[in-house]
Amino acid sequence: MDSGEILQTLGNKYSAEILDATDEPVSAQELSDELGIPIATCYRRIDELTEHNLLELHDNILSDDRRRIKVYRRNVDEVRVDFEDELTVHIEERSEVTNKLDEAWRTLSER
Numbered sequence: 001m002d003s004g005e006i007l008q009t010l011g012n013k014y015s016a017e018i019l020d021a022t023d024e025p026v027s028a029q030e031l032s033d034e035l036g037i038p039i040a041t042c043y044r045r046i047d048e049l050t051e052h053n054l055l056e057l058h059d060n061i062l063s064d065d066r067r068r069i070k071v072y073r074r075n076v077d078e079v080r081v082d083f084e085d086e087l088t089v090h091i092e093e094r095s096e097v098t099n100k101l102d103e104a105w106r107t108l109s110e111r
Contacts, residue, residue: 003089007081009048018045018055025058025071046072054079054091 009015014037021031032042049055050072058073078092 003087006052006054006079006089006091007087009052009054010079012045012048014041014045015049018042018049019074019076022055022072022074025073027069027071029069031072049074 010019014035017035017037018031021035026034028039028042028046031037031046032039035042037045046055050057054074054076055072056075058071060068060070063069075094076091077094078090080090080092082088082090
C-alpha cells in the first residue's frame with residue numbers, strides 16, 4: 001500500500017471517526033446516525049477505508065424487516081505515521097485471536 005494514499009484516506013473528514021467507531025461490527029446507517037455523517041459521505045468513506053484494507057465488510061446480517069444489511073468492522077488496531085527519513089505508515093492489523101473471538105461471539109449470539 002502506498003503510504004501517501006493511506007495518509008490521505010485517513011486525513012479525509014470522518015475517516016478517523018469511522019475507524020474509531022467500528023471496533024465492533026456496525027452498519028453504515030448506524031455510523032451515519034451515531035457520528036452525524038451524511039449517509040452518502042459515510043458510504044464514500046467506507047469505500048475508501050475498505051479499499052485500503054483499513055475497514056472490512058464483516059457480515060451481511062438480516063434485519064428485523066428481512067432486509068440484508070452490511071456491517072463493517074475496522075481491520076486495524078493501530079496506525080502510526082513516521083516522517084523520520086520518509087513518509088511511512090505502519091499498520092497493525094487486528095490479531096487473529098481477536099478475529100476468532102469475534103467470530104465465536106457472533107455465532108453464539110445468532111442462536
